[in-house]
Amino acid sequence: xxxxxxxxxxxxxxxxxxxxxxxxxxxxxxxxxxxxxxxxxxxxxxxxxxxxxxxxxxxxxxxxxxxxxxxxxxxxxxxxxxxxxxxxxxxxxxxxxxxxxxxxxxxxxxxxxxxxxxxxxxxxxxxxxxxxxxxxxxxxxxxxxxxxxxxxxxxxxxxxxxxxxxxxxxxxxxxxxxxxxxxxxxxxxxxxxxxxxxxxxxxxxxxxxxxxxxxxxxxxxxxxxxxxxxxxxxxxxxxxxxxxxxxxxxxxxxxxxxxxxxxxxxxxxxxxxxxxxxxxxxxxxxxxxxxxxxxxxxxxxxxxxxxxxxxxxxxxxxxxxxxxxxxxxxxxxxxxxxxxxxxxxxxx
Amino acid sequence: xxxxxxxxxxxxxxxxxxxxxxxxxxxxxxxxxxxxxxxxxxxxxxxxxxxxxxxxxxxxxxxxxxxxxxxxxxxxxxxxxxxxxxxxxxxxxxxxxxxxxxxxxxxxxxxxxxxxxxxxxxxxxxxxxxxxxxxxxxxxxxxxxxxxxxxxxxxxxxxxxxxxxxxxxxxxxxxxxxxxxxxxxxxxxxxxxxxxxxxxxxxxxxxxxxxxxxxxxxxxxxxxxxxxxxxxxxxxxxxxxxxxxxxxxxxxxxxxxxxxxxxxxxxxxxxxxxxxxxxxxxxxxxxxxxxxxxxxxxxxxxxxxxxxxxxxxxxxxxxxxxxxxxxxxxxxxxxxxxxxxxxxxxxx
DNA sequence: GTAGTGAGCCAAAACGTTTTGGACAAGCGC
DNA sequence: GCGCTTGTCCAAAACGTTTTGGCTCACTAC
Numbered sequence: 001x002x003x004x005x006x007x008x009x010x011x012x013x014x015x016x017x018x019x020x021x022x023x024x025x026x027x028x029x030x031x032x033x034x035x036x037x038x039x040x041x042x043x044x045x046x047x048x049x050x051x052x053x054x055x056x057x058x059x060x061x062x063x064x065x066x067x068x069x070x071x072x073x074x075x076x077x078x079x080x081x082x083x084x085x086x087x088x089x090x091x092x093x094x095x096x097x098x099x100x101x102x103x104x105x106x107x108x109x110x111x112x113x114x115x116x117x118x119x120x121x122x123x124x125x126x127x128x129x130x131x132x133x134x135x136x137x138x139x140x141x142x143x144x145x146x147x148x149x150x151x152x153x154x155x156x157x158x159x160x161x162x163x164x165x166x167x168x169x170x171x172x173x174x175x176x177x178x179x180x181x182x183x184x185x186x187x188x189x190x191x192x193x194x195x196x197x198x199x200x201x202x203x204x205x206x207x208x209x210x211x212x213x214x215x216x217x218x219x220x221x222x223x224x225x226x227x228x229x230x231x232x233x234x235x236x237x238x239x240x241x242x243x244x245x246x247x248x249x250x251x252x253x254x255x256x257x258x259x260x261x262x263x264x265x266x267x268x269x270x271x272x273x274x275x276x277x278x279x280x281x282x283x284x285x286x287x288x289x290x291x292x293x294x295x296x297x298x299x300x301x302x303x304x305x306x307x308x309x310x311x312x313x314x315x316x317x318x319x320x321x322x323x324x325x326x327x328x329x330x331x332x333x334x335x336x337x338x339x340x341x342x343x344x345x346x347x348x
Numbered sequence: 349x350x351x352x353x354x355x356x357x358x359x360x361x362x363x364x365x366x367x368x369x370x371x372x373x374x375x376x377x378x379x380x381x382x383x384x385x386x387x388x389x390x391x392x393x394x395x396x397x398x399x400x401x402x403x404x405x406x407x408x409x410x411x412x413x414x415x416x417x418x419x420x421x422x423x424x425x426x427x428x429x430x431x432x433x434x435x436x437x438x439x440x441x442x443x444x445x446x447x448x449x450x451x452x453x454x455x456x457x458x459x460x461x462x463x464x465x466x467x468x469x470x471x472x473x474x475x476x477x478x479x480x481x482x483x484x485x486x487x488x489x490x491x492x493x494x495x496x497x498x499x500x501x502x503x504x505x506x507x508x509x510x511x512x513x514x515x516x517x518x519x520x521x522x523x524x525x526x527x528x529x530x531x532x533x534x535x536x537x538x539x540x541x542x543x544x545x546x547x548x549x550x551x552x553x554x555x556x557x558x559x560x561x562x563x564x565x566x567x568x569x570x571x572x573x574x575x576x577x578x579x580x581x582x583x584x585x586x587x588x589x590x591x592x593x594x595x596x597x598x599x600x601x602x603x604x605x606x607x608x609x610x611x612x613x614x615x616x617x618x619x620x621x622x623x624x625x626x627x628x629x630x631x632x633x634x635x636x637x638x639x640x641x642x643x644x645x646x647x648x649x650x651x652x653x654x655x656x657x658x659x660x661x662x663x664x665x666x667x668x669x670x671x672x673x674x675x676x677x678x679x680x681x682x683x684x685x686x687x688x689x690x691x692x693x694x695x696x
Numbered sequence: 697g698t699a700g701t702g703a704g705c706c707a708a709a710a711c712g713t714t715t716t717g718g719a720c721a722a723g724c725g726c
Numbered sequence: 727g728c729g730c731t732t733g734t735c736c737a738a739a740a741c742g743t744t745t746t747g748g749c750t751c752a753c754t755a756c
Contacts, residue, residue, distance in 0.1 A: 008742095010741095010742060010743085011742065011743065011744095012742080022742090022743080022744095023744085023745085026743070026744060026745085027744090027745095030744080032744085032745085033745090054742080054743070055741090055742055055743070056743095057741090057742080057743090058741070058742035058743040058744090059742080059743055059744075060743090061741090061742080061743070061744095062742095062743060062744050062745080063744090064743085064744080
């Protein structure tokens with residue numbers, strides 16, 4: 001196997017072979033300056049013959065676009081170590097985003113929080129960024145704006161109202177849809193379990209639940225539990241509820257809406273162990289469909305956040321922005337409520 | 349919002365602020381040359397103060413590693429347009445690979461076939477590549493080798509025996525495991541349905557089935573169907589089998605092993621429509637677990653290719669190679685056979 | 697003849713780093 | 727004093743492009 005020389009073929013090689021200057025080569029290949037047709041053709045042929053392709057790095061140095069989109073998935077940032085379990089929404093999101101970017105001739109680069117310092121310095125050289133579920137006043141957004149890198153977020157930064165380029169998924173209506181579905185099936189006391197990350201997803205869910213409770217004079221039964229606590233976290237919330245009921249402090253809810261699928265699964269398990277039947281005694285629903293909600297016994301009704309559609313919308317939106325279209329408005333992606341056995345009661 | 353100047357802060361800015369040369373800045377920041385401790389500290393402080401971080405592109409120009417791994421998923425290349433349906437194995441693979449790369453401080457860039465011409469020229473500038481399911485004599489491998497870019501493949505290139513850096517998943521034993529499981533449950537005539545891509549997965553499955561058939565004097569019932577044909581392709585194979593049986597040319601098999609989950613699902617449907625019961629009349633198994641095999645009625649027994657574990661193994665292996673470790677041998681990832689109702693018969 | 701025009705080409709600058717090959721000064725041994 | 731070493735620092739080259747600002751030549755218009 002004779003290594004065809006460590007030296008990559010450069011624009012100088014083409015120039016030498018074609019007997020012209022590198023300027024002429026560059027112009028010929030990029031269709032830029034004025035070059036005689038014959039010369040241009042000769043250069044093109046020579047380039048193909050000796051297998052030349054412009055070094056993207058050198059090109060990038062001059063400020064040309066790299067043909068790469070960056071993707072940051074915020075909820076994954078805080079994990080000590082990324083774990084496959086319980087992050088299937090984001091994996092599907094990332095996969096679909098990649099597919100959509102590839103389909104438009106772009107590479108998709110997944111990176112960690114660029115503000116964390118260290119990592120792939122090249123992150124700041126990509127053409128644009130998608131940030132999934134930014135936290136409030138997200139420093140990543142600040143950093144990217146400071147570097148003039150176009151951004152599209154999925155879910156808004158709650159503390160940055162002036163920022164408009166975000167993909168909206170679900171609506172107040174949708175969040176109410178879960179609560180309404182529970183009410184329609186006879187729920188009288190509905191509890192909400194949110195995560196603790198300071199993102200729009202948690203904030204808005206909390207807000208719309210409280211609004212709903214206020215409108216109906218319903219008790220506000222809200223619990224917060226760290227997203228990363230998984231099923232154990234769900235069990236812990238169940239424990240709290242059971243203890244409060246036992247102590248006579250607070251009646252047990254008859255329906256529970258957990259934003260996180262894993263919380264819902266753990267909570268359901270613990271309640272079942274305590275002798276409660278799902279859905280006849282207590283109904284359970286999750287705000288985020290996952291392996292756990294699908295495979296629990298019984299399977300848990302949940303909101304399918306349609307990661308594929310959301311990712312596609314985000315990529316398309318970012319590409320429009322990169323093409324200079326600052327007009328088109330933010331896309332909206334409709335979630336889908338998947339009814340399963342955990343809320344399987346007759347409609348009122 | 350006063351834009352803090354379009355101009356990114358460069359090494360020259362740091363040099364000016366700290367009152368030293370850019371050489372000293374570079375040395376100080378990278379811990380390279382000899383610099384007085386006091387000076388080094390001053391430079392570091394200045395850099396942090398004015399928010400300097402080295403431009404990875406410029407750095408890359410000098411031949412320094414970029415901190416990015418490339419990923420090419422071959423079976424996705426031939427699709428006219430990437431479709432989310434039916435590619436869940438690869439999405440999970442890509443997601444897990446990204447997670448693993450990120451965990452080691454690398455970005456993961458997903459790209460399309462670099463030999464196709466056009467695309468992200470930067471593809472050839474990444475530090476290393478993972479190629480999932482290369483085709484026979486894969487031109488992508490040739491291109492990357494020609495450019496001295498380290499590669500790790502998942503599944504071997506059947507026509508490139510000298511290439512050793514590939515992750516093995518499943519074994520002849522494993523492939524026989526499916527056939528054996530069918531035999532254990534009373535199957536007498538087992539058919540194999542493979543895809544048509546020229547990769548190791550198809551070739552090896554075909555080979556080990558024929559070996560098994562030869563050893564036992566069993567008829568060779570092999571069908572090939574394009575991977576991209578999906579459930580319709582599975583139905584078409586069923587149609588062939590039914591027609592041959594009707595014409596008295598060939599008895600219907602009593603167990604069918606489809607490598608592709610979607611083929612299995614379509615085939616099962618068509619056979620059921622023709623009045624056959626699964627698993628009592630005919631058993632069905634798939635070589636690749638997917639949404640379709642899990643959600644068919646009945647659910648189909650299949651091989652879980654454990655994409656997460658495979659991706660992790662591939663990334664770790666590539667990183668070891670990048671660190672200069674040419675010793676460690678190729679990793680092997682063990683697949684898992686998931687038994688479901690489609691083969692639910694008493695063991696003999 | 698001279699000035700002006702345009703076509704075709706090129707040398708050199710620029711992009712932001714890293715690295716090479718010194719320069720300079722101080723300290724030391726003689 | 728002289729040479730050598732050592733500790734600091736820096737100017738300039740190099741990486742491979744794209745782009746700027748010419749230069750040269752042939753032709754035209756006066």
